[in-house]
Amino acid sequence: MSVIDKLHIRNGVASDLEQISELCKSIWNGRDFLPTVWNNWISNEIGSFIVVESENQILGVYHHYLLDSDSWLETLRVHEQYRRQGIAQFMIKDYLERSKKLNAVNSRLVTSIKNTASRNLFEKHGFSEVLRSQYCSIELETITTNSMQEEFSILKDSKQIYSLLKESPMDDRLIPLWWRWWQQSDSTLSELSDNSFIVIPKSHSSFVLVQPSNNYGYGNDYQILFHDISSDVLKEYLSFIKNNISSNLNKKIFCIPEINSTQIKSLENIGFNKSTSLVILERRLNPT
Numbered sequence: 001m002s003v004i005d006k007l008h009i010r011n012g013v014a015s016d017l018e019q020i021s022e023l024c025k026s027i028w029n030g031r032d033f034l035p036t037v038w039n040n041w042i043s044n045e046i047g048s049f050i051v052v053e054s055e056n057q058i059l060g061v062y063h064h065y066l067l068d069s070d071s072w073l074e075t076l077r078v079h080e081q082y083r084r085q086g087i088a089q090f091m092i093k094d095y096l097e098r099s100k101k102l103n104a105v106n107s108r109l110v111t112s113i114k115n116t117a118s119r120n121l122f123e124k125h126g127f128s129e130v131l132r133s134q135y136c137s138i139e140l141e142t143i144t145t146n147s148m149q150e151e152f153s154i155l156k157d158s159k160q161i162y163s164l165l166k167e168s169p170m171d172d173r174l175i176p177l178w179w180r181w182w183q184q185s186d187s188t189l190s191e192l193s194d195n196s197f198i199v200i201p202k203s204h205s206s207f208v209l210v211q212p213s214n215n216y217g218y219g220n221d222y223q224i225l226f227h228d229i230s231s232d233v234l235k236e237y238l239s240f241i242k243n244n245i246s247s248n249l250n251k252k253i254f255c256i257p258e259i260n261s262t263q264i265k266s267l268e269n270i271g272f273n274k275s276t277s278l279v280i281l282e283r284r285l286n287p288t
Contacts, residue, residue, distance in 0.1 A: 003054060003085050009094060012049030012061060014039050019058040020051075026080045033218055034061075034075050040217040047072075050098075052091060060087045064095055065180065068187035071095075071104035071285070072180045092125050096285065104285050108174075108181060113277040127281040131174055131181065134264055136272040137221075137254035143242045143271075150236045154245070155198040155207075162193040164207065168227070174280065176256050178216040178223060181280050199237055199245075208237045210245075220249040223256070231269035238270065 012020075017038050024032035042049060047065030051058050062076040073095050078087045099107050111118045113132065155161055166189060174181040175188055177195065182188045195215040200207045211223040222241065226234065238253065257263035259277065268274070 003059070003082060003087070004090055006054045007052045007059070007087070007090060008054065009050060009052050012038075012042065012051045014042050016049075016051060016058060020061060023058060023061065023077055023079045027077060032077075034077065037217045044217060046217065050091070050094065052087060052094075060091050062091050062095060064098065066099070066102050066104060067177075067180075067182055067191060068185050069103070069105040070182050071099035071102065071107045072182075073107060073109040074180070088121060089125070092122070096125065096283075100285050106183070107283045107285050108280060110179060110181065110278050110280050113279045119279065119281070122281050122283075125283070127283045129279050130282040131280040132259040133176070133181075133256045133278045133280065134259045134274055135254065135256050135276040135278060136264060136267045136274050137252050138238070138267075138270075138272045139252050140242055140246055140250055143238045143253075144235070145239045145243050150201040150203060150233070150240075152237070152240045152244075153200050153202070155200055158190075158193040161196060161198055161209075162189055164198065165189045165193060165209075168207075176223070176225075178211060178213060178218075179256075199240060201233070201236070206233070208234070210241065219251070220247075221251055222246070222253045224253055225255070226263065228262075229266060231266045234266050235270045 017035065020038055021035040024034050041047070041063065047063055049061060049063050052060045058079070059082045060078045063074050065072045065074070076088065076091060096107060109122065109127070155164070173183070175184060175192065177188070177192055192209070196209050196211045198207050198209050206227070206229050208229070209225040211225070213219045213221045213223060241253065255263065255267055255272070256278065257267070264274070
């Protein structure tokens with residue numbers, strides 16, 4: 001009997017944390033973020049953790065999240081001692097079936113462009129590339145604070161933010177809410193409005209939307225979204241954020257724009273560092 005025949009599948013619970021931490025020890029050189037969000041995501045009912053186990057030992061885990069007609073797959077992990085035995089494929093099939101039952105139209109995930117093994121695995125299950133993005137970040141302490149030429153205000157009311165986003169010329173097909181990419185829809189804009197604030201300069205029609213990453217249960221960084229802003233003006237935004245919004249807990253500001261976009265050039269010009277190149281994969285599930 002193979003290990004697959006012995007698997008039991010269930011929802012993850014808070015008391016699984018010890019086994020999850022053990023399972024993640026070899027991932028990303030022991031720096032996997034999954035154990036740090038485990039209890040937070042469970043208690044806040046952000047999607048669902050699914051674990052597969054055999055004889056009460058957790059061999060694999062994944063998390064899925066539904067927004068409107070989109071389903072998102074993340075944190076798929078397999079215990080180091082049980083890899084290459086079909087457990088990852090077993091979990092992907094389970095995830096796809098769950099997403100279909102929830103009437104999701106599209107399934108989506110993100111992985112590193114360099115992670116060919118992961119990409120090949122998902123492509124075997126019908127996923128294909130729809131977008132490439134670049135993770136860019138800057139440490140808050142390195143941002144230059146200078147005398148500001150611009151006057152800024154902060155918008156925190158979610159209804160006003162939603163209205164502003166609805167009226168703005170956002171041309172992205174997919175919008176990142178933290179590390180999850182969603183199609184533009186009323187639900188996406190509403191979710192974004194509830195978990196962000198906006199910095200607006202008085203002399204420009206542009207704005208920078210800021211997502212505190214702790215709103216998604218992880219870390220104390222800021223993720224920014226912006227369009228059509230020059231490097232000089234963007235530098236003023238960052239100086240304002242550092243002087244008026246950030247705390248000692250906040251470490252960095254990051255952005256995940258599309259590769260070869262004008263946003264990346266603006267970020268590089270003011271000191272952002274490029275690191276991980278990402279690919280967003282998608283599979284069509286149910287017809288509309």
